[in-house]
Amino acid sequence: MGPAGIAAGGKPVLEAFRNALNAAGLPATLKENCSSHQVGCVGLCARDVLVEVHRAGVKTVYQYVKPDMVQRIVDEHLAGGKPVTEWLVDSAYDAFYKKQVKIVLSDVGRIDPEDIDAYMAAEGYSGAREVLHSWSPEDVIEEIKMSGIRGRGGAGFPTGLKWELGRKAPGEKKYIICNADEGDPGAFMDRAVIEGNPHSVIEGMIIGAYALCAHEGYVYIRAEYPLAVERLKRAITQARERGYLGKKIFGTDFDLDIKIKLGAGAFVCGEETALIASIEGQRGTPRAKPPFPVNRGLWQKPTVINNVETLANIPYIIRRGCQWYASYGTERSRGTKVFALTGKIKNPGLIEVPMGITLREIIEDIGGGIESGKRLKAIQTGGPSGGCIPAGKLDMDVDYEALAKVGSIVGSGGMIVLDEDDCMVNMAQYFIKFTQTESCGKCVPCRLGTKRLLETLNRITKGQGRAGDIERLEKLSLGIKATSLCGLGQTAPNPILSTIRYFREEFETHIRDKKCPSKVCKNLLTYTINEEKCTACGACLRACPSSAITGAKKTPHRIDQSKCVKCGSCFEVCKFNSVERN
């Protein structure tokens, strides 16, 4: 039960099961077997609340469960042995999981994230224990290097190499930081991992800290994720009680404690040096590199910063070996990647796939294709640092190199599916508005450059585009990329460049014809009433917030264009399709 499950009413359903099981007077053995426990996000969020029933070794899954359905499931299935067939998941549910490979998510959605014993029962902390007792730090680094895992936060820097640099950096005191400042809009992978299996992140940090010889760790996490923060706090407390954190952990001479630092809502703090400034209590502005954080990081000491998903992979790599991990994925991108598949897709949710899977398999097989039969237009990956991949490239592989080649990035793992109703100029404008707001203002190219990009896009979407605007956008974008101080500015123009690259004609239509083909940019739309279709029902008249519509009973209604604010309310309420949008 992740937040989507909680949002969909997971808590009342859980409560209903507890009550029904207690009241049902079921045979004791059965009752014991069906102790209902809460789990993290199982992935297929669109069908929440999902309930798994394990009876006599058979797993059955119900979808869209409401509290009033619980009694019947308990009576007929748990007590009677006959599943309630009409509430079971359909074939799309199996398809959603078939092509996925779960490593970092293997225990997410399966174990109770608030119970350390549940993680222990799934071999949890066995990797950290073994490493601390019988491996040298160099062994750990070698194993991680051999696994081929690269940083899952977006940039894809080899994790083993980062640890080696941290290990070799001179200095007595060192830090390990878990970057859980998942700022990309449209991404919730890290949140799901922490909420679903916080102990895996802690175990990953313990193993990393041991490799670096760091005795202090921080988790820098967004305050916007209250449930993740709460579960992480609880997990840290439980680990301390067991002696897995604190002094002489796992009965060895190694000390490690982990503190939580709450972010305060700044996208730029995902950047390493800005994140460090924020932990130190300052404005989160990045600084020039080198020196890199592995040499001079938090409080000027060597610091290694890893993303949540990277760290959560570590225990599994240690437990099952680097060879096993490296058997997934492609030559240069090993293992799996978690994506948040959302947008205009039938089965949105959290997915984990081997690197090198094709985009088509993700969209069509796992995601079930576009909802409501519309045409796929593009897939946005990598959030504000990424780009839009056009529908024509569906057969490409998904890995670090292939995505970079088409002008996007793997990024942290947001994957937003766009259909023909989405305007690409609007998408570019949306992302630039985001990066412009989030630019910290320290360096000129990013501070002023993103502002000028946004102003140009604003003009274009208002019908004030001029010839040469596209070229100006391209030139300015390349300048910003080349001269900005940190990753935010260096990647901010990507959404513009990739949309111009693949959807140039859409920009041209906006500029030349002052039209938005997808009918999104509201300043380019005109609403009119087709008087032949109008039944004079008055619905639009009542809905209009600016009194722009006139008409009386049996008289077709009209829109006064000078008063119209183009909110689209009339278009939405009209049941006779008589309001036309052009």
Next chain:
Amino acid sequence: MNKSLEDIINHYRQDGGNVITLLQETQEAFGYIPREAIDYLSENLGIAPSRFYGVATFYAQFRMTPVGKNKITACCGTACHVRGAERIISGVKRELKLSESEDTTQDREFTVEKVACLGFCSFAPVVLINNDVRGKTNADVIVKEIRSLRKK
């Protein structure tokens, strides 16, 4: 006010912390960062007010004006954006008669906030009403809820 600020200062002196944690606790106590609170913290801790203002205006989490009794938080993440978050926000602001730059009604009954991404993307568009999640929602539903909140 001084009582809670005293607690915050004691907490800071005992457990350590920094300007960000001080401001986070101040906002938790008052719902926003009152100017007087910065003066008080500054005088008692010997930290220049400019450091507080610098941090408070940098991070989106901090607000310098009081918050309304009811809080409407609209998610503006990408998934919500393509599913009409903008229409919800403009509908809600129209209902509450708020201009583009205002976020709180005159009577301090309602505050409308935008947030970058709440991570409920598969339930887009998402709005929080007093921190309760409304998923797959629209302007009409939210406006109706606002009207019923107002009657209370």
